[in-house]
Amino acid sequence: MKKKVFILFIGLVLVMGISLFVGRYPRPFFTPLRLVMQDELARTLILHIRLPRLVAAALLGASLALSGYIFQTIFANPIADGGVLGVNQAAGFGAALAIISSGYNFAQVQGSALFFGIVSIIMVFFLSKFIKTENTIINQIFAGIAISAIFSSGIGIIKYMADPLQALPNIVFWLLGDLSSITWRRLLPVVPQIMIGIIILYAMRWRVNALALDENVAFSLGAGKKRETYFILIMAVLLTASVISYAGLVGWIGLIIPNITRTIFGATGQKAIPAALMIGAAYAVFCDTLARTLIPGEIPLGIFTALIGAVLMVILVGSGKIRIKD
Amino acid sequence: MITTIQIRNLSFHYTGEERLVLQGVDARIGGDQIVAVLGNNGSGKTTLLLMLLQRLLPQQGEISFLREDGVIGTHLRIGYLPQIEKVPFGFTTQEYILMGRFPWIERFHMPEKADQDKVYEVMQELDILHMARKHLKDVSGGELQKVRIARMLAQDPDLFLMDEPANHLDLKNRVELLKIIKKLKEDKKIVIFTTHDPNDAVEIADRVLLMRQGQKIAFGETRRVLNQQTLQETFDIPITIRMVKRKPYILSGG
Numbered sequence: 001m002k003k004k005v006f007i008l009f010i011g012l013v014l015v016m017g018i019s020l021f022v023g024r025y026p027r028p029f030f031t032p033l034r035l036v037m038q039d040e041l042a043r044t045l046i047l048h049i050r051l052p053r054l055v056a057a058a059l060l061g062a063s064l065a066l067s068g069y070i071f072q073t074i075f076a077n078p079i080a081d082g083g084v085l086g087v088n089q090a091a092g093f094g095a096a097l098a099i100i101s102s103g104y105n106f107a108q109v110q111g112s113a114l115f116f117g118i119v120s121i122i123m124v125f126f127l128s129k130f131i132k133t134e135n136t137i138i139n140q141i142f143a144g145i146a147i148s149a150i151f152s153s154g155i156g157i158i159k160y161m162a163d164p165l166q167a168l169p170n171i172v173f174w175l176l177g178d179l180s181s182i183t184w185r186r187l188l189p190v191v192p193q194i195m196i197g198i199i200i201l202y203a204m205r206w207r208v209n210a211l212a213l214d215e216n217v218a219f220s221l222g223a224g225k226k227r228e229t230y231f232i233l234i235m236a237v238l239l240t241a242s243v244i245s246y247a248g249l250v251g252w253i254g255l256i257i258p259n260i261t262r263t264i265f266g267a268t269g270q271k272a273i274p275a276a277l278m279i280g281a282a283y284a285v286f287c288d289t290l291a292r293t294l295i296p297g298e299i300p301l302g303i304f305t306a307l308i309g310a311v312l313m314v315i316l317v318g319s320g321k322i323r324i325k326d
Numbered sequence: 327m328i329t330t331i332q333i334r335n336l337s338f339h340y341t342g343e344e345r346l347v348l349q350g351v352d353a354r355i356g357g358d359q360i361v362a363v364l365g366n367n368g369s370g371k372t373t374l375l376l377m378l379l380q381r382l383l384p385q386q387g388e389i390s391f392l393r394e395d396g397v398i399g400t401h402l403r404i405g406y407l408p409q410i411e412k413v414p415f416g417f418t419t420q421e422y423i424l425m426g427r428f429p430w431i432e433r434f435h436m437p438e439k440a441d442q443d444k445v446y447e448v449m450q451e452l453d454i455l456h457m458a459r460k461h462l463k464d465v466s467g468g469e470l471q472k473v474r475i476a477r478m479l480a481q482d483p484d485l486f487l488m489d490e491p492a493n494h495l496d497l498k499n500r501v502e503l504l505k506i507i508k509k510l511k512e513d514k515k516i517v518i519f520t521t522h523d524p525n526d527a528v529e530i531a532d533r534v535l536l537m538r539q540g541q542k543i544a545f546g547e548t549r550r551v552l553n554q555q556t557l558q559e560t561f562d563i564p565i566t567i568r569m570v571k572r573k574p575y576i577l578s579g580g
Contacts, residue, residue, distance in 0.1 A: 078415060203434050209425055212414030219381050220406035221428035221481065267416030268424075270436055323415070323463070 004265065008278045015282045016058060019289045020050055029293060048184070056182045056246065057288040057301070058281040059194050061253055063243045065280025066201055067236035068254025069261070069272060074211045074233055075128075077137045078262075078322050081254030082117075082240040085140065086147030090120030091241040092249050093151040095174060096158045100167045106189050106245075114241040116151070121237050123147050137324060174248035177302030179288055182246065190242045197239040198277065201232065205269040208232060212267070250302045252309030253280055260312065263321045283308075328391045328402045328484060329357035331378070331516065335387035338373055347373045349540045350387070355518065355533065360511050362527035362548070363520040365537035366561055371520040372409060374537070375487045378518065379406050403429060405483035407474055409490045409520075413462045419473045420445060420458040426480030448479040451506070467494035475503065486510060488519035492526060504530050524552060524576045536560040549574070 021031050026042050036042045068081040075085075082088040094116030098109040127143035128136070155175070162168040173181065201208070210223035211232065218224025240254070257280045258272070265271040287304040316322045331354070338348040348370045355361050363371045376382045378389060393399040405426075414422065427441040449455045452472050457465060465473060471494045478486065491507075492500050508530055510517050521527060527534045527548055534551050536543040536559075543560050544551045557565040557576060564580040 073414075076412065076415060206431060206436050207433060209414075209417075209421075210428060212417065213425060214408060214411035214413070216376070216379070216381055216406060216408050217411055217477075218428075220379055220404055220483075220487075221426065223428045262416045266418060266421060267414065268421045 005271075005274055005278075008275060008282075012058075012278045012282045015285050016054060019054055019285050020046055022289055022293055023050060024293060024296060052184045052187050053179050053182045053288065053292075054285060056179050056187050057284045059191070060179070060243045060247050060250060061257070061280035061282065061284025062198060062277040063194055063239040063280075064250065064253040064284075065257035065261070065276040066198060066273065067239040069258035069269075069276045070201065070208065070211075070232060070236035071254065072258050073208060073267075073269075074229065074236075075140050076212065077140055078259060079137070079255065079324055080140060080144075081252075081258075083148075083249075083251045083255065085124050085144040086120050086151060087117050087124075087237060087240055088244060088249055088251065089148045089151035089155070091117040091237075091244040092174065093154040093158070094241070095245050096155050096162075096171050099170050099174075100158055100162050104170060106186070110190065110193070110242060110245040113245045114238060117237040117241040117244075118234060120147050120151065121233060176300040177248040177250035177305075178291065178298070178300035179247055180292070180298045180300075186246060190246050193238060193242045197235045197242070201235050201239075202273055202277070204232065205273040208269040208273070248302070250284075250305055252306045252313075253284060256309040256312050256316075257283060259316055259322050263316070327357075327393065327514075328399045328516075329394045330392040331355040331485070332390045332392060333378075333387070334390075336374070336377065336384050336389065337386035338370075338377060338382060338384050345540075347540050348377070348384075351535075351537070351540075351542045353533075353535055353542070353545045355516065357516055358511050358514045359516060359532045360507060360530050361516075361518045361533045361535060362524075362531035363518065363535045363537060364522075364524055364527055364560060365520075366522075368539065369537040369560075370540040371537060372489055373540075374535075375406070375489055375518065375520065378485070378487055379404055381406075402485055403481070403483035404485045404487060405478045405481045407478050407486075407488040407491055409493065411474070413470070415463060417462050418459050419454065419462060419465060419469075419476075420449065422462055422473060423449060423477045423480050426477040426482075429481065429483075444482070445476075445480050448476045451479070452476050452502075468496055468499060471495055472499065475506070479506070484515060486515055486517040486519070488517065490521060491519050492521060492523070500526075524557060528552065528574055528576065538562070552576070 022029055025045055026039055071080045071085060072078055091113040094112035095109045098112035102108040124143050124147060127146060128139040131139045131142045133139055159171055162171055210218045211229060213224060258276050261272050261276045261279055265275040288301050290304050291299045291301045333351060333353045336348050336351040337346055339346045363374060365371050377384055391399050391402050423445050424437055424441060427437055431437055449458060454472050454476060457469060475491060492503055495503060507517050531548045533546060534548050535545045536556055538560050544556045554565050554567055563578055566577045566579060568575045
């Protein structure tokens with residue numbers, strides 16, 4: 001067990017290390033260290049463009065994978081994540097709203113994303129209780145579809161009203177979901193929130209298992225108290241909203257990574273949470289490296305995470321590794 | 327150490343419903359006793375267990391846990407085996423049983439070797455070690471029942487509340503379960519279980535509580551309380567009692 005996590009850690013370090021030396025400058029794809037040492041521009045580029053972007057991608061992958069794991073555990077639903085439940089769209093709406101009303105004030109964008117993220121998760125809770133098919137997973141997905149649609153149309157209205165010269169381009173960047181304009185200045189303000197969320201959930205990696213238990217059983221074990229459940233859920237929304245506030249709508253990571261983690265490491269938090277953090281980070285770094293190197297221009301990150309994620313998802317469901325039943 | 331559970335005039339109805347699920351139930355349960363709660367579906371057995379768990383609070387009456395000196399105690403570990411439960415996906419049986427150790431592990435701590443050992447021990451006792459790595463959703467009904475009982479044993483509570491513990495179990499496992507419950511009594515635990523089958527009660531219970539539509543029909547020592555009249559009243563069908571090897575054997579029908 002320890003060995004598997006260690007291998008994973010080495011893998012993550014390798015992916016991140018290689019990613020730093022992969023890009024379009026000074027030459028396409030890989031640049032050896034020797035060449036970087038000779039080229040001052042390459043050094044600056046690595047430190048001020050690639051490194052913040054690498055950190056941003058790693059935090060994004062780790063956060064989305066972890067929050068996906070939490071959503072799936074709380075909702076007892078292997079195909080729940082911020083995207084399916086509508087949290088992403090809601091946080092996106094919140095951020096877009098802040099962009100048109102405040103320009104690009106970072107604290108406001110984040111606060112607004114978090115606020116609407118929490119609103120949407122509360123809506124999912126109530127709406128999925130209100131929809132009464134026999135299958136709770138279907139109830140949640142239904143609720144998620146409805147909430148996504150509400151906030152997506154909200155985003156549509158904002159786009160329609162936005163100033164086409166200033167706010168609109170900002171909003172459009174966001175919807176695509178990419179990291180091409182990440183700088184240290186833009187990334188650093190979100191790092192504390194993300195680290196708080198990750199550290200707290202990591203520290204609670206044993207406790208979160210209680211979220212998966214039957215309510216009465218959890219009660220008898222002195223666990224799964226409502227307050228604790230809500231707290232954990234809010235931490236997961238905080239992670240999602242913080243990432244969305246700097247990277248936009250990057251989908252599929254929260255859906256696919258926890259499922260991959262579960263098939264390799266099992267479902268218990270003590271194993272799944274560290275693994276999801278590392279696999280998520282490595283996956284996002286890998287996708288972002290592809291996004292910025294494959295062609296001379298830039299392909300939005302969200303396209304790769306979705307493309308690869310969807311293929312993996314089909315394989316996992318098809319091979320019976322993910323079973324969607326009550 | 328809690329030695330007595332006192333149930334006084336307990337009544338309960340679910341919010342928005344007129345019907346009383348429990349009506350003035352009284353019972354006094356001593357320590358190291360096995361108590362069987364008998365009754366048809368809808369007699370209020372499960373509600374009573376949930377109230378003992380303190381998951382539901384009574385609208386009238388009270389349940390008190392008394393220490394040896396008669397003072398009300400508060401510290402009591404209660405284990406609960408629901409009749410039906412939502413089992414988590416993705417967990418193996420062993421991982422699930424380990425969750426029984428929750429009350430023993432402090433916040434921000436991880437399970438330790440002692441917890442793993444306890445899980446191993448109960449899995450051995452229930453003869454389910456061979457399915458340790460199987461997923462909960464892949465085991466049969468009887469196997470899952472044993473896994474759930476193992477989870478409860480791993481918790482090692484003072485009071486065991488078991489709702490239909492013999493459900494899904496074949497004859498052999500049923501006998502094993504009754505043995506395990508008897509052993510809990512030797513370890514000074516209190517066990518309260520519900521069952522449809524009065525013969526389970528005859529086999530192991532020190533006391534029985536007979537219930538019908540939320541009301542107590544009788545409560546007391548098993549052999550004294552279980553007779554044709556009380557059983558017919560409880561189950562609403564004709565009952566015959568035969569003596570088999572000096573033990574009463576209860577049959578439905580005249």
